[in-house]
Amino acid sequence: MRSILVIRVQPIPAGSSEAIPLTPEKLLGAVGYHVQVSDSEDEVMKLAREVDASILHLSLADVAYWVKRLVEEKSDTPLLWWCAPDTASSSAHDCEVDTSFDGIITPSMAGPEIHWTLHFAARRYMERKQWDQERKQLQSRLEDRKWIDMAKAILCDLKQISESEAYDLLRKKAMDERKRMVDVATAIVKAHQLLQS
Template sequence: MRSLLVIRVQPTIAASSDAIPLTPERLLGANGYHVQVAGSEAEAVKLARVAEASILHLSLADVEYWVNCLGKGKSDSPLLWWCAPDTASSSAESCEVETSFDGILTPSMTGPEIHWTLHFAARRYMERKQWEQERKQLQSRLEDRKWIDMAKAILSDLKQISEAEAYDLLRKKAMDERKRMVDVATAIVKAHQLLQS
């Protein structure tokens, strides 16, 4: 991972007037990473498409908005938070966020610590994406199961047969019509609901 995007909407304020603030782009650039900075939504969406990871140099209160912006642009890369005095102090009120970060970077990190944080963030991101996909598949199966169970109950009641026989009837009907069983079940339930109303 070498190409990174930093999203920051406000300029970093130095602790004292003569001190140069340590920003993520300065720290990462000094450790050999190619860093681009975005301060607007359009810029962030455009640059996120080519970045291998996005680093949010924002307060936690602003994070959700920017994550949604990145999602609109179909950005699909690890997401890290820059936890520094300026972002941490402005985040005290909103320490609970819905966003799932893949890692956190701090100004005190050394080169190897940054490398390993980005490495583990990439792995965490892949695992998170896999879990999201598995969760969607399970939800879809549960939804299918609900339709099939409702159709079995309707067939059992109407035909005065057991649920096992109703299941076999559903399966045979799906095979005969070359349809998925859930599609046949959905049609039965909807037709029954229409006739009942």
């Protein structure tokens, strides 16, 4: 992981009389990462596909919007939050955010801590993607099971057979037609619904 995108809504004003706070790009650049910074939504969406990770230098109130946008654009990289005095103080009332981060970076981190944080964020990201994929598979299986159960009920009612006989009938029809069992079940349910209406 070498290329990082920092997303910031409010650019740090140039020529500010106050001491310029440590920013993620300064910290990451100092330890060898290539960092790009953007506050433009169009530019962020373009860059998010090209980098290895994204860091949100935002208050938690702004995070939900950007995470949603990144997911919509299918940005497929680990997501970290820059937890610094400027972002943390404006986030006190939003600490129960529903967004899943893969890691947090703070200004007090040293080079090895940053490297390990990014390494663990990448692992956490891969686990999160795997869990999401497994969840979708389980939801698909539950949906398939629903269609099969409805078709079994219809067959039991129409043919006056037991549930196991209805299941065997569905399985045999699926094998004979070289279709998935759920496709046969769906066709039976939809045909029955059409005949009922």
